Amino acid sequence: MLRYYTVFNSEQCEGIAQHVPAPFQRVVNHIEACETILKNYTSCPPIVHRGNQPYYSPQSDYVCMPEQTKFITTEAYYATLFHELTHSTGHAKRLNREGITSHKANFASCEYSKEELIAELGNCFLINHAGLLSDSLFENSASYIQSWISVLEDNPQMIIQASAKAQQAVDYILNVEAVTLDVAA
Numbered sequence: 001m002l003r004y005y006t007v008f009n010s011e012q013c014e015g016i017a018q019h020v021p022a023p024f025q026r027v028v029n030h031i032e033a034c035e036t037i038l039k040n041y042t043s044c045p046p047i048v049h050r051g052n053q054p055y056y057s058p059q060s061d062y063v064c065m066p067e068q069t070k071f072i073t074t075e076a077y078y079a080t081l082f083h084e085l086t087h088s089t090g091h092a093k094r095l096n097r098e099g100i101t102s103h104k105a106n107f108a109s110c111e112y113s114k115e116e117l118i119a120e121l122g123n124c125f126l127i128n129h130a131g132l133l134s135d136s137l138f139e140n141s142a143s144y145i146q147s148w149i150s151v152l153e154d155n156p157q158m159i160i161q162a163s164a165k166a167q168q169a170v171d172y173i174l175n176v177e178a179v180t181l182d183v184a185a
Helices: 032-040 074-088 110-129 135-152 158-174
Strands: 047-049 055-057 062-065
Touching: 032 074, 032 110, 032 158, 055 074, 062 074, 074 110, 074 135, 074 158, 110 135, 110 158
Parallel strands: 047 062
Antiparallel strands: 055 062
16 A cells, blocks of 8 residues: 655744754673673784774784674674684784685685684684673574585584684683693593
8 A cells, every 4th residue: 555645844844843863872881701801812902993894904913893882782892802803813923823824715715714613603602701691692603603614514523623723712812721631541
């Protein structure tokens, strides 16, 4: 059903009070557990806030993040930041991971896909460590992992390898010594 409406600008009308709502301003919040994680990352690269696209630049060794107010929730901001920080652990002066340091790590390559899987698993480990458990964060991470894991279906061991690399990255960020188990056969 099609309907037509005549609409006037309020400035064209007489006898009505003009009310212009204030623009929505999201409040920047800090989550203490997340800030503690950031403080523990002693060799954290600079975090620059600009633009609309989050990324880690291995060549310049910095993380670029949109302003926190551009995220739907504070938790979504930290989850994205943790993803990018996990990438940063792959730099040659940190854990020297192939997905960051290799020139073969082009978009959709096996190396790139593995690195994305590592970064998102690292993000999951860090948001869990911070206690940020929510259905929306879980669903976002699961969708993101699923989009990259399809490229890696030829190697079923890849999820295990990526999980181990993600745990190394998380340990590095949290500044904890890796625990090795001496298991007698």
